Amino acid sequence: xxxxxxxxxxxxxxxxxxxxxxxxxxxxxxxxxxxxxxxxxxxxxxxxxxxxxxxxxxxxxxxxxxxxxxxxxxxxxxxxxxxxxxxxxxxxxxxxxxxxxxxxxxxxxxxxxxxxxxxxxxxxxxxxxxxxxxxxxxxxxxxxxxxxxxxxxxxxxxxxxxxxxxxxxxxxxxxxxxxxxxxxxxxxxxxxxxxxxxxxxxxxxxxxxxxxxxxxxxxxxxxxxxxxxxxxxxxxxxxxxxxxxxxxxxxxxxxxxxxxxxxxxxxxxxxxxxxxxxxxxxxxxxxxxxxxxxxxxxxxxxxxxxxxxxxxxxxxxxxxxxxx
Amino acid sequence: xxxxxxxxxxxxxxxxxxxxxxxxxxxxxxxxxxxxxxxxxxxxxxxxxxxxxxxxxxxxxxxxxxxxxxxxxxxxxxxxxxxxxxxxxxxxxxxxxxxxxxxxxxxxxxxxxxxxxxxxxxxxxxxxxxxxxxxxxxxxxxxxxxxxxxxxxxxxxxxxxxxxxxxxxxxxxxxxxxxxxxxxxxxxxxxxxxxxxxxxxxxxxxxxxxxxxxxxxxxxxxxxxxxxxxxxxxxxxxxxxxxxxxxxxxxxxxxxxxxxxxxxxxxxxxxxxxxxxxxxxxxxxxxxxxxxxxxxxxxxxxxxxxxxxxxxxxxxxxxxxxxx
Numbered sequence: 001x002x003x004x005x006x007x008x009x010x011x012x013x014x015x016x017x018x019x020x021x022x023x024x025x026x027x028x029x030x031x032x033x034x035x036x037x038x039x040x041x042x043x044x045x046x047x048x049x050x051x052x053x054x055x056x057x058x059x060x061x062x063x064x065x066x067x068x069x070x071x072x073x074x075x076x077x078x079x080x081x082x083x084x085x086x087x088x089x090x091x092x093x094x095x096x097x098x099x100x101x102x103x104x105x106x107x108x109x110x111x112x113x114x115x116x117x118x119x120x121x122x123x124x125x126x127x128x129x130x131x132x133x134x135x136x137x138x139x140x141x142x143x144x145x146x147x148x149x150x151x152x153x154x155x156x157x158x159x160x161x162x163x164x165x166x167x168x169x170x171x172x173x174x175x176x177x178x179x180x181x182x183x184x185x186x187x188x189x190x191x192x193x194x195x196x197x198x199x200x201x202x203x204x205x206x207x208x209x210x211x212x213x214x215x216x217x218x219x220x221x222x223x224x225x226x227x228x229x230x231x232x233x234x235x236x237x238x239x240x241x242x243x244x245x246x247x248x249x250x251x252x253x254x255x256x257x258x259x260x261x262x263x264x265x266x267x268x269x270x271x272x273x274x275x276x277x278x279x280x281x282x283x284x285x286x287x288x289x290x291x292x293x294x295x296x297x298x299x300x301x302x303x304x305x306x307x308x309x310x311x312x313x314x315x316x317x318x319x320x321x322x323x324x
Numbered sequence: 325x326x327x328x329x330x331x332x333x334x335x336x337x338x339x340x341x342x343x344x345x346x347x348x349x350x351x352x353x354x355x356x357x358x359x360x361x362x363x364x365x366x367x368x369x370x371x372x373x374x375x376x377x378x379x380x381x382x383x384x385x386x387x388x389x390x391x392x393x394x395x396x397x398x399x400x401x402x403x404x405x406x407x408x409x410x411x412x413x414x415x416x417x418x419x420x421x422x423x424x425x426x427x428x429x430x431x432x433x434x435x436x437x438x439x440x441x442x443x444x445x446x447x448x449x450x451x452x453x454x455x456x457x458x459x460x461x462x463x464x465x466x467x468x469x470x471x472x473x474x475x476x477x478x479x480x481x482x483x484x485x486x487x488x489x490x491x492x493x494x495x496x497x498x499x500x501x502x503x504x505x506x507x508x509x510x511x512x513x514x515x516x517x518x519x520x521x522x523x524x525x526x527x528x529x530x531x532x533x534x535x536x537x538x539x540x541x542x543x544x545x546x547x548x549x550x551x552x553x554x555x556x557x558x559x560x561x562x563x564x565x566x567x568x569x570x571x572x573x574x575x576x577x578x579x580x581x582x583x584x585x586x587x588x589x590x591x592x593x594x595x596x597x598x599x600x601x602x603x604x605x606x607x608x609x610x611x612x613x614x615x616x617x618x619x620x621x622x623x624x625x626x627x628x629x630x631x632x633x634x635x636x637x638x639x640x641x642x643x644x645x646x647x648x
Binding site: 034 | 337340347349353358375413420435443454
């Protein structure tokens with residue numbers, strides 16, 4: 001049983017009640033708590049030393065990342081974050097300056113997005129620092145963008161550029177809250193989520209939730225400068241990725257980085273094809289500094305395919321590519 | 325700087341916004357999210373292997389305790405819990421059966437109180453299991469019971485019996501949700517919280533928040549059977565507690581256990597003295613199996629005193645007692 005299967009197994013029979021509009025499996029839980037025009041968004045996310053950051057990561061960036069990841073999930077639902085609680089599990093030898101730095105980084109980000117930090121807890125985790133953030137926010141009733149709404153024929157878009165986030169961006173990205181709210185206010189967004197596991201895996205989450213397939217356009221996928229620099233001199237083999245069927249040369253490992261590196265925290269969304277051009281036109285006026293790219297379309301069926309100069313191939317889990 | 329001073333230092337300048345009615349320092353954050361007759365209650369709590377449970381604790385009880393602690397904080401505000409998110413950080417060698425047991429214990433408790441578990445996250449914490457629960461709930465607008473409302477002359481009550489929880493009760497206590505809601509519906513509760521750090525420390529939280537003092541009646545404090553059994557053959561010295569000024573013999577260590585053991589998860593509350601007798605009378609009819617005991621009164625000033633057969637003494641932090 002892999003991680004995803006285990007979670008699916010464990011969460012299948014969890015208790016629910018009338019307040020739950022959207023339960024496990026989307027970016028946030030969506031709750032009806034009797035607000036007239038709004039629904040509640042509820043999310044938790046944890047970062048762990050040695051996994052999401054290192055002992056050398058500046059404390060401000062640890063705090064920033066911990067909160068930004070959670071905010072990105074609110075953005076994925078086109079929501080507005082309201083209030084965070086912060087659980088910090090401290091190792092035995094923690095320094096007060098580290099704790100202060102974490103709160104400083106978190107607070108600066110929270111202030112930019114008018115998010116309150118209303119307490120939480122410190123506890124002990126002797127071997128390593130762990131931070132868990134809980135966040136509540138809201139979306140206009142009926143307007144929270146889910147993973148489950150993609151329709152056959154939709155155009156698939158992604159904000160920003162993908163890959164290479166671990167070179168630095170994962171520690172200082174700004175969650176796409178304003179962009180997401182603007183998108184949902186301007187266009188009927190059929191499905192949206194944030195890219196955290198890597199595009200290849202995350203597109204599949206939308207496909208599974210929406211019971212559709214997709215074809216991605218390899219040459220349209222926006223590749224970050226960090227991914228290009230990191231992969232400039234690497235062969236695919238040197239990266240240990242079985243990506244041979246993708247285009248040869250540096251290009252293939254760059255594309256694979258964009259598809260699978262993860263921690264991009266960009267928005268992935270689908271809209272009706274008739275909205276694609278108007279969306280791009282108005283986006284460029286509204287957010288001239290943030291790329292928005294059409295990277296493929298939703299198809300009938302259930303598979304995820306990628307079109308490159310070598311043809312159309314199945315894109316399997318973790319970005320592994322097999323000839324059709 | 326001790327833990328409480330550090331937290332006070334760090335949380336002093338945290339960002340807030342218009343939604344926050346009660347920020348850090350009470351049992352839950354209280355938020356106004358535009359529900360007509362209700363406020364939102366928001367709480368997180370974490371349990372860590374080796375601190376809150378051991379490697380030998382049955383997984384069902386770990387799950388129960390993790391959620392029950394959080395529910396107890398909603399009870400402290402006379403609220404109704406709605407939905408929990410569960411973050412489980414798993415050690416490298418975790419067994420699927422342990423994870424299943426945790427969810428089983430948590431789910432059974434959640435169902436009894438109509439709480440949804442709408443997902444959360446699993447992550448990795450290589451050396452030990454850590455569970456963090458985030459919970460939202462609600463209270464009628466203006467009716468959430470805070471720590472800050474105690475008034476001079478109030479009678480102080482506690483539910484259940486105190487001390488010795490670590491002998492077992494801390495793993496299977498039932499949060500006092502129904503009792504708390506009944507209390508708040510029947511009587512003007514001036515202040516309420518749950519007893520988690522131990523009565524001596526927790527009364528002080530009410531005193532500090534309400535800017536009042538208190539006198540506890542040593543002989544009225546309800547001592548659990550577990551505390552009595554545990555301390556039957558122990559001298560105070562054997563426990564390493566500097567409790568000599570309290571009454572000699574087994575009684576002194578029992579009282580100290582009740583004051584300082586912690587993890588009782590009972591309700592501590594104050595009401596106007598005129599409500600004390602009606603409260604006791606109606607409580608006995610409503611909850612015949614749960615003791616409710618008047619243990620002292622709120623006084624002017626700021627100190628916490630305890631009255632025993634040896635007189636009235638200052639009760640200092642951690643239950644240490646000094647002669648006045």
